[in-house]
Amino acid sequence: MLLNLSDVLGEQHKTIEREIPVEMDSFVHEGTSYPVLSKEPLSLKVEHIKNRELLITGKNRITVEIPCDRCLEPVKTELMLDFCKNVDLDMSDGEQPEELDETNYIDGYELDAEQLLRNEVLIGWPTKILCRDDCKGICNVCGQNLNRGTCNCEDTGLDPRMSVIRDVFKNFKEV
Ligand SMILES: [Zn+2]
Ligand SMILES: [Zn+2]
Secondary structure (H helix, E strand, O other): OEEEOHHHHOOOOOOEEEEEOOOOOEEEEOOEEEEEEEEOOEEEEEEEEEOOEEEEEEEEEEEEEEEOOOOOOEEEEEEEEEEEEEEEOOOOHHHOOOOOOOOOOEEOOEEEHHHHHHHHHHHOOOOOOOOOOOOOOEOOOOOOEOOOOOOOOOOOOOOHHHHHHHHHHHHHHHO
16 A cells, blocks of 8 residues: 655645555465465555654564474464654655665655565564474475374484495494
8 A cells, every 4th residue: 555655745844644454365485485375454654754764663563374383384473563763855865874674665746655575574584483493304304293292204314324224234243
């Protein structure tokens, strides 16, 4: 949704405070699309600081489905977003003080709330996702989810080089 900034940039510098409905149904991260399970409206506040400098604060909670790093089972992941950014519209993107603060979401007098939210989801994206702390992962041989039960593969999940060592030991015993 596009938010018109003319009130806050105009003579009166009226602060804009809005609850903005979120449109995204999925989030694409590094080429993979993750379904958005639930989302709240984005609470957004845009205040004037000086000249064409704005303070943008926002809060949002969004739940995304991300596969577990070990067993690939989908994990409901809640992202709590709470941001506060200083944007000087007179500066070009490269001159913005905060490195991650690309102003790709402001075009003239319009703020693209959806794009702003996408940036924030990207910043808040978790680096590690586990369905549970002690997730056992999947068997490298047969693909069995080891949280649900064991499989019949011998000494699964180990580095294949280990089995070479194991064979060497076996041969020793036989001699
Ligand atoms: Zn898992
Ligand atoms: Zn197996």
